[in-house]
Amino acid sequence: MPGPPWWYGKFQNAGHRVTLPRQIILGILSRTSKHLSAEEIYLSVHRTYPAVGLTTIYRTLQLLVHLGIVFKFDFGDGRSRYELTASQKQKHHHHLICRRCGRVIDYTDFIEEEREVFNKVEKILSQKYNFKINNHQVHFYGLCDKCQ
Amino acid sequence: MPGPPWWYGKFQNAGHRVTLPRQIILGILSRTSKHLSAEEIYLSVHRTYPAVGLTTIYRTLQLLVHLGIVFKFDFGDGRSRYELTASQKQKHHHHLICRRCGRVIDYTDFIEEEREVFNKVEKILSQKYNFKINNHQVHFYGLCDKCQ
DNA sequence: GTCGATGCAAAAAATTTGCAAGTAA
DNA sequence: TTACTTGCAAATTTTTTGCATCGAC
Secondary structure (H helix, E strand, O other), rough: OOOOOOOOHHHHHHHHOOHHHHHHHHHHHOOEEEEEHHHHHHHEEEEEEEOOHHHHHHHHHHHHHHHHOOOEEOOOOOEEEEEEOOOOOOOEEEEEOOOOOOOOEEOOOOOHHHHHHHHHHHHHHHHHOOOOOEEEEEEEEEEEEHOO | OOOOOOHHHHHHHHOOOOOOHHHHHHHHHHHHHOEHHHHHHHHHHHOOOOOOOOOHHHHHHHHHHHOOOOEEEEEOOOOOEEEEEOOOOOOOOEEEEEOOOOOOEEEOOHHHHHHHHHHHHHHHHHHHHHEEEEEEEEEEEEEHHOOO
């Protein structure tokens, strides 16, 4: 029995409406493992729902970032990239970024080991800076095999 | 005795020239602890060297990112932010980002386990993906005290 | 002297905004 | 019904490019 999606409550709590465009966009994000740009999401939505405009994509993504539902990244190719912070299908992962060609590798190695440390660090930081921390991201920068 | 600056070799190796604008920009970056935007750097340079144009700022920053000398970040306010990857004065630090107001707190309170994990992960990832890793960054996302 | 680097103006992209019309709650 | 959302078009903002000149090596 598929109850309401996991993000439903976040919309409710913040007083935001669950509209069709928003559901579609979240659907796309939850079905991909890529780092999509606003335009790529727009094109993907557009195939099935041509009525949805690019503006709505931008506004929705802004909202989702705001609610902590998606991450917004800049991998250096001039456009922002978006991905869900969590989902059933999507494992928590971090990034390995080539600073020369911009290639991005998702890695999930050691996430478990990291988790323990991050929980601890998160706790310390939360108290010290009075921050309510929800997520974290690790980026390693370097040169990929082809660019060395 | 102040020999050539630490980044000198990186320029040489890559066949890039050490010009006045580049030295000025690096000087500004090494003297601040802020996350400056291209325009802020431009304004800062412009005070003392009005001849340097905004285009040069962008081109120089692009080069510095390319060489691994500066980090380029998107903290969500619509413009890219830059900071040195390392320097004598600048301690390695990570970021705590408020997803509501965009406030960014630098923290340097690393715990020993944190360091250990990163060294370990870096080593393994380097081998597994054949990446030459130079740097890493950790971002914690959440709500700051004022935005909770 | 060479060839990379720079400045200016113009162009290109990406993202945001105004406003009337649509629609979830 | 009420106010949040949306689409479209226009505007804004950031970043990039073309080209003649300049300057580091």
